[in-house]
Amino acid sequence: MAVRTIEVRERVMARNDELAATVRERLRKAGVLALNLVSSPGSGKTTLLERTLDRLGEELDIAVVTGDVQTQNDADRLARRTSRLVQAVVTGGACHLDALQVDSALDSLDLDRTRLLFIENVGNLVCPASWDLGESAKVVVFSVTEGEDKPVKYPKVFQQARYAVLNKIDLLPHLQFNLDEAVGNARQVSPELRFFFTSALTGEGMDQWYAFLREQVRAVGPIPAM
Amino acid sequence: MHELSVALEVCRMAEERLSPPQLSQLVAVGVEVGDDAGVEPENLRFCLETLLAAPPFARARPVLTRLPGDALRLAYLEIDDGRSDD
Numbered sequence: 654m655a656v657r658t659i660e661v662r663e664r665v666m667a668r669n670d671e672l673a674a675t676v677r678e679r680l681r682k683a684g685v686l687a688l689n690l691v692s693s694p695g696s697g698k699t700t701l702l703e704r705t706l707d708r709l710g711e712e713l714d715i716a717v718v719t720g721d722v723q724t725q726n727d728a729d730r731l732a733r734r735t736s737r738l739v740q741a742v743v744t745g746g747a748c749h750l751d752a753l754q755v756d757s758a759l760d761s762l763d764l765d766r767t768r769l770l771f772i773e774n775v776g777n778l779v780c781p782a783s784w785d786l787g788e789s790a791k792v793v794v795f796s797v798t799e800g801e802d803k804p805v806k807y808p809k810v811f812q813q814a815r816y817a818v819l820n821k822i823d824l825l826p827h828l829q830f831n832l833d834e835a836v837g838n839a840r841q842v843s844p845e846l847r848f849f850f851t852s853a854l855t856g857e858g859m860d861q862w863y864a865f866l867r868e869q870v871r872a873v874g875p876i877p878a879m
Numbered sequence: 880m881h882e883l884s885v886a887l888e889v890c891r892m893a894e895e896r897l898s899p900p901q902l903s904q905l906v907a908v909g910v911e912v913g914d915d916a917g918v919e920p921e922n923l924r925f926c927l928e929t930l931l932a933a934p935p936f937a938r939a940r941p942v943l944t945r946l947p948g949d950a951l952r953l954a955y956l957e958i959d960d961g962r963s964d965d
Contacts, residue, residue, distance in 0.1 A: 656957050657959075658957050661896065661955055662953075663952060664951065665888050665951045666888075783881065783916075783917045809915070809917055
C-alpha cells in the first residue's frame with residue numbers, strides 16, 4: 654500500500670492575508686484611513702465611537718463597520734449618531750472579523766465620501782489579533798476596570814496594536830487601578846505603543862484622541878480625484 | 880477560541896488542492912502549530928477531527944506538530960489511493 658505525501662507548507666492565514674491586502678489597496682486608492690478597534694467586551698469601544706461620531710463624524714467623513722457575535726445593537730447605537738450607513742457584521746458565533754467580511758462590508762459604504770473608517774471588532778482580546786483586516790492600524794482599547802495586567806496576559810493583541818486607548822479613567826478614584834503599572838506592562842510587550850487616556854463617558858481626555866484622529870486623517874491626504 | 884475558523888480554513892485548503900476522489904482517499908492532514916500562534920492545539924484537533932469525519936472527507940485524521948514561534952501552517956496532505964507500493 655502506498656501513502657503519498659503532498660507537501661503544502663502554506664500558512665493557514667494566507668488567504669485571509671491576500672484578502673486583507675485587497676482591502677488595504679481599496680482603502681488606499683480611496684484615501685481612507687482605517688482603524689481596527691480591538692478590545693475585550695465592555696471596554697467602551699462603542700461609547701468611544703459614539704462620542705467620536707458626535708464630534709468628528711461630519712468633519713472627517715467617518716464610516717463604521719461593527720462586528721458582533723450576535724445582535725446589531727452596537728450598529729444601531731452608532732447609527733443614531735451619524736447620517737451615514739453603519740454596516741453591521743453579525744459573525745454568527747465567530748470570535749473575530751475576517752478580511753472577507755470587511756471586504757464585503759466595504760461594498761455597502763460610500764468610500765468616495767469617507768476619510769476615516771472605524772472597524773469595531775468583536776469584543777475579544779485573543780482572536781482578533783490573528784486576523785489582518787486590511788486596516789491602517791489596530792487600536793487596542795482597554796479600561797481601568799480590567800486590571801493592570803491585561804497587556805501581559807494578552808500580549809499578542811498589544812504587540813499587534815500601534816495605539817492604545819485606556820478608557821473609563823473617570824472611575825480611577827473608585828478603583829485600586831495603578832495607571833503607571835498598566836502602561837509599564839503594555840510598554841513591556843510593545844515599547845512603541847502610543848497611549849490615550851480617556852473617559853468616553855465624561856469626555857475626559859477625548860480632545861487628545863480627536864487631535865490624533867485629525868492628524869492621522871490629514872496625513873493620509875486629500876481624497877484622490879475621480 | 881478561533882480554532883473552528885482555522886480548522887475550516889485547513890479543510891478549504893485541502894479541498895482546493897485535491898480532487899473529489901482524492902479527498903475521500905485523504906488519510907492524514909499535517910498541521911504545524913506554533914506555541915505563540917494563538918491556537919489551542921487540542922481544540923484545533925477536536926475541530927479538525929469533527930470536520931474530517933464528514934463528506935467530502937472520509938477517513939482523514941489530523942496530525943498536529945507543535946513548533947516554537949507563531950507559525951500556523953498546513954504542512955502536508957497524505958493520500959492512500961489503494962495502489963501497491965510497486
